Amino acid sequence: MARILYGVHGTQHGHAIRALILARRLAALGHEFLFISSEEGAGLLEREFRVERFENPGTRYRNQKLDTPATVRLAMRTLAKRGSELARLKRLIEDFRPDRAISDYEYFVPIAAARAGIPCLSIDHQHVISCCHHQVPARYWPDYLGIRASIRFLFSACSDYLAISFYQPPTKPGARARVAPAILRDSVLRQRPSRGEHIVVYQSCGICDAFAPYLRRIDREFRVYGYKMDKVDGNLTFRSYSEEGFLADLASCAYVVCGGSHNLMSEALHYGKPILSFPVAGAFEQTLNALYLERLGYGRMADMRRLTPDLLPAFEKDLDARRERIAAGSFCGNETVNELVDAFLADGRLPGRS
Secondary structure, eight states: OOOEEEEEEEESSHHHHHHHHHHHHHHHOOEEEEEEOOOHHHHHTTSSSSSSHHHOOOOOTTTEEEHHHHHHHHHHHHHHHHHHHHHHHHHHHHHHSSSSSESSSSSHHHOOOHTTTTTTEEETTTTTHHBBOOOOGGGGGHHHHHHHHHHHSOOOOSEEEEEOOOOOOBBBBOOOOOEEOOOOOHHHHSSSOOSSSOEEEEEOSSOTTHHHHHHSSSSSSSEESSSSSOOETTTEOOOOHHHHHHHHHHHOOSSEOOSSSSHHHHHHHTTOOOOEOOBBBBBBHHHHHHHHHTTTTTTEOOTTOOOOTTTTHHHHHHHHHHHHHHSSSOOOOHHHHHHHHHHHHHHHSSSTTT
16 A cells, blocks of 8 residues: 655645545545645644645635635745645655645645655646636636646646646647546535525625615525525525535525636536626636537636626526536536546556646
């Protein structure tokens, strides 16, 4: 069995949840883990595994848009510690003696693994941006070039890349990359989808002040997550997050209104739900997700700053066509990802990479 050094991006919960899905299965097979993470991710991981905290560059949001100054400050603060933190990680590697390394958009582990001669596999969604070809509208090119440069500069020291994505763009020649559908939690897979009348609304990166008043004017039942409260206000039922309650609402809704989170989109698509997406302004990863959502016929991209009266009624006219497009897709990549990870642990490289 292998000892695995696993770096996990700590901002929000999505990266840590994906890492836990993989690590629980591998730990049951006898593999050992040492996790490197920060913030919310470290808090989740350390409930089950040994975690060493290392600060990581991460994205900051404010008022429903990317907070560029705060994001840059965090990156500069992390880079200022680069030398001392790599030295600390080197000592941890010498003590733990890992056979393989995995990184879910974490900065230090791929660099330290390369220096120690340890094969390192990247498993995240972000590398679908840099490892694949995309047709990007001209107005988004500044954001596209910016995040692509950031990914290449900060997060591209791995030996192989497994991009997790509900869309499957072609990989670039020589990218050492594969693309697979999303890894879904057991709790997601246990739910059986049905079609109710309510609409799930989830906004985790900041709420526009005009959004709730806008929804109140629409004659539909909305179950709203993201405001961190439990309250009924006319047709709006605000709910604080619980995994079981949220997934039950998601699996049984008519459709989903959300930001641009890839994890949530993948779960909704797995349940066959069309999506109206409001990506955070300036956050290109979310914008790209929404562009593909619309391009593939699974949903529509919208702007929180332009809440027109006909937005939801127009979206609802095409629900059946969107459901048919979604039904033809495949959105659970657990089996594929498990096979690829097992091959990497055995051979030190991904099979069939470009």
